């Protein structure tokens with residue numbers, strides 16, 4: 001079969017429809033080094049499949065930055081509240097980083113599922129380890145890898161959001177994450193974001209690919 005350019009423009013078609021009828025509503029966990037392009041890829045997915053996919057809202061004890069809206073960027077809470085939520089087992093994962101807590105609550109996942117959406121979680125390495133330890137949680141894991149550390153460094157420089165020191169720290173952490181990603185089965189798929197278009201299509205196909213295989217077995 002040959003495709004005309006208009007068919008290629010809309011490929012793959014009907015992902016929303018496939019996902020809506022799809023029984024596997026497991027949350028999708030997207031991880032990868034800082035600067036690899038997670039936000040860019042997730043943004044494109046959400047733009048295209050806003051009826052089906054939705055990001056979760058994390059809790060944090062850090063101060064809001066200018067323009068960050070409470071309950072949209074994060075649920076901004078104080079340390080005492082955060083620690084009380086930890087005691088009540090409210091988080092699927094949490095971390096203490098640079099003097100502040102960050103965590104993903106069970107509730108934020110449930111909120112999206114209640115709206116019929118498949119939650120997309122952007123989570124770093126220690127969070128994934130916590131989720132994997134909890135056998136009651138069943139999620140799908142994708143790791144976005146840079147083509148090389150050099151390419152990652154260039155992206156971080158080009159993005160212009162980080163100091164030289166911060167880029168250095170992020171690159172050190174990237175090495176650790178890329179080593180961990182090599183552990184067989186740690187992630188369900190590793191997508192190398194060399195070319196953004198190609199990486200996006202691979203991600204989109206993986207997100208819907210489970211749907212196709214589930215339908216195939218019906």
Ligand SMILES: Nc1ncnc2c1ncn2[C@@H]1O[C@H](COP(=O)(O)OP(=O)(O)OP(=O)(O)O)[C@@H](O)[C@H]1O
Nearest residue numbers: 033034035036037038039040155159193194195196
């Ligand atoms: N394939 C690519 N080739 C070149 N540049 C890219 C590619 N993918 C993303 N970028 C650029 O790399 C930069 C980092 O992307 P992005 O902010 O999405 O990364 P991130 O993984 O979400 O980072 P962080 O975890 O720090 O938020 C952005 O400027 C983005 O436009």
